[in-house]
Structures are given as structure tokens and as C-alpha cells.
Amino acid sequence: MSSPLDLGLRAQAAAIAAGEVGPSELLDAALERIEERNPALNAVVETFPERSREMLAAAPEGPLRGVPVVVKDEWPLPWRAQRFGAAQLLAPTAAAESGPYRALRDAGAVIAGVGNMHELGAGSTGNTSVYGPARNPWDTERCPGGSSSGPAASVAGRLVAGAVGADGLGSVRFPAAYCGLTGLKPTFGRSAMDGHHMAPVTTLIVSGPLCADAADCRLLGSVLFGEELPATEPAGLRIGVVRDAVSEDVTAEVGAACEEAVEALRAETGGEVREIALPGLEAATLAAILIINSESMNGVRPEQLNQLDPELSPIARGSLKYRMLLPAAAIVQSTRVRAMMRRRLAALFEEVDVIAWPTIPAPAPRLEEPLVELPSGTLSADQANVRGAALANLTGIPSISMPVGLSSEGLPLALQLQAAWGRDELLLDAAEALERANGRRWVESLPPLAEATPTEA
């Protein structure tokens, strides 16, 4: 028998509920697999078997009873303060019960480890972290995506079947895309955020699930939302596509895979594809960057920037200092752009149900040189990726990334769908419809590392 760890999240939960797999056995298997595979991935930065076993011993009969999961290093746990992937966090932190922790605990889940992340959440690649970079299970010389790098690499490497990430500018969707997973960025405010050091001020960051497929994301999402996310068949889906840099300035393979997926989704739902105009995307991207950077400096005093930990990366040190110089007028202008884009989206969602474009313009770049070659030239992956992600964070709408193919180098390609506020369920429905349309080919594809040396249960 192959390991129960190779089952998806809901299958693990069902196997435990049916008595086919013992929860202690599953936790032990997860911890063993972390020991076995994590040296190649650096996905999990800390395990705490005693604490995990205590959680399991106290686990209620919830929907995830006994299922091991990983939580990004972005929330405190009762026995561990978050480090945010960095040598120093300017905000005060302490071990505590965070919203995601409580949601997981109350659902009966077991936190098996803490997932690595891009330093200070400030990158889409995951190649910089106080713990060293996490690595992509599809090619360990490649970026796993960020900033939820460890959660994604943990699930793609089948260390666990579900992980909790956070998304402030695409940080769930990029790693989901690079690692061939499904990742949901919920509607702002809908998922558990308590305990996050930016929770009192952020208007962009949300917690979100990373899993192999949409149904698993629905299960973990329901836990994080604290409510059922019912499934329905999306019929007659009206899919909006934008002819802009976000969909045109992509590699040929990304463009072809996403077009094929959109057509498959249209056919599966008996829907239609409409070309739509969404002016202002460039300004929206910058507005989101400026707002999140200014919010990240909440309570920071200039003198703190003269005492930065020397272990912070040079980019983090310089960027933190630069954030203090952002012009207030640009932040205010960003709020006007936010209002403009929210009104434009509200009008657009009268005409279409979802807006589709590639999650990432190119597959995962190399860790040591995270650049992407696009029709417009060579760009840093961060610069290129954020163009497709920031709108959802700026405006609050939900968004989902799902795998839609593999590149000629065997790296995942991904499509992103966005819907109106509160229609997270529709995105999950659409992602499941696409899985049906393509025979679940991409959500069941395994990276070489996860195919190797299956652990016996």
C-alpha cells in the first residue's frame, strides 16, 4: 500500500473517519516524510511532535480530525511566535492562539509543522528567507513561489495534503501556480486572520488554503472561513478575458495552456467567453503595492530602522527604509484608484461571472536568478508576477489559481479566475468544473520528488 500521505486532504479525513487509517499513524507518517523529503525542499522550518500529538489527543470530531497540515510562518501558534521568514520583524510578536490555529484546532486538524516563506512576505519567488530558500518539488533548483513557499512545497511534495498560506499580493496564488497546486485567495475578511501582526491595519492580506485540488481547497477553506462552502454545478459560466499585458505578455506555453483551459471551462459549463476591457490595471498594481508597503510600516519608528538585524537581507533592509519615504499623496491617490477599480469591477461582474487570466506569466524561474523571459523582455519574476495578482488584493475580490498544464521543462502552468465579492464558492465550482473537463490530469500530476520512494503505511 502506498502511504496515506499520498491521498488528498478530504480522502485523508474520510479514511480516518472510516477507521481505515489511524490518526496517530498518519501523523507519524507525516513527520517521517518531513524528515525524509524536507532536506531537499526546506519547506518545513520547524516541527514539534509533542505539540502535534497533544493537538491530536485533544482533537474534536471535526471535518479534519487527525489530518496533518502545515501553517505558514506568518501566524503565531500557542507555542511559537511567527518569524515571517525574517531575522527580525519590526512589529511585536509572541506565541499566541491565532485565528487559523483556532480554526484548524476546532476542525480537529493537527499542525505538523511551520512552513517556510519569503522574507517579510515581500517576494513572489520564495528564494529569500532567514531559513534559506524553500525549493520547488518539480525541480529543486527552481523557485517554489512566494511568499507562501513552504506551504506550497509541503503540499506539492506530499509532506501534507493541505496548508494554510497568506495572500497580500498573490502570495497564495504564485506558489500554488509554481508548484502545480490549487490555491484560493478568499474575499477580503472572509477567512481567519486574527493574530496576524498586520491584522489590525491590513486591507489586503487574507489567509487561504493550498491543496492539490479544488475540493480539498473547499474543505480547508470552509475551516478557515468558519462556514460551509457548498458546491454547485456552474452552468452557463460567463468568462471574461482581458487582452492586456497580464494575459498577453506571457510565454507562448502559458498563453496556450490558459487559452485551452478557458475554452475547456466554457465547454464544460455550457458558457461563453467574452472579451472585456479593464483599464487601469497598471495603476491598480502600483496602488496595491503602495498601500501594502505603507500598511506594513504601521507603528514603525525611524530609529528602529537604525537597529536592523544584520541577518536581514540587504534587499529587506533597503526596502524597509525606502518605505518610510513613500509620498503620502501617492498613498491617497492609491485609495482613489482602489475606489475606481472596485466600481469598474462591480460593473464588470454584472456582465461576466469570472475574469480569467494566467496566474504567472512564465513557469518557476531558477532560485539563483529569478528572472523570466517574456515577449516584452527580461523581467524579475516579482515585477512580472504581481501584475496578475494585485487587483484582487486591492479590491477585495476572491481569486483562485489552478494548474492547467506543464511546460516543456516539466514545470506547472496555471490559470487564475477572479469573481465578485463573496463568490468564493463559484471559483471553487469553476475550478472543479475545469478539473472534470481535463480529466483531473493536472491536479493529479505529481512532481518527480513526490513520485520517488513512497513511504509504506
Next chain:
Amino acid sequence: MEGAASADEFIPAGLASLGIEASEVDLAVMAAVHGLFWPAIIDLLALDTEGMEPEQDPDLSRAPR
């Protein structure tokens, strides 16, 4: 480049006014960030947003009122 040129004056002056110290590496990183973002910030400030007033107490979990 507009952003790179203005970095020579803007960044040291801004840091000095706030009492923030910076190493040569810090300044180099900041100049790169400035070169990347400043032209776009200038464009953003120049954007005509007449009639696009910010929402009053926006609820980002819902469509605008």
C-alpha cells in the same frame, strides 16, 4: 533615467530628514527600488482621478455601495 537621477538627491535627503542611517548597500538597494517605482509613482500622481472619490469607510468584503 528620471528615477535613478532623482534618487541621488531624494533618498539621502529623505533619510537625513527622518534621522535614518544607511550603508552604501542600503543606498544601492534603495536607488534600485526608487528607479523601479518612482517613474510609476509620478505617473500615478499625474493620473486624472477627478470624480473618483475614495469610498467612505469601504467594506472590502463587499461590492462598493
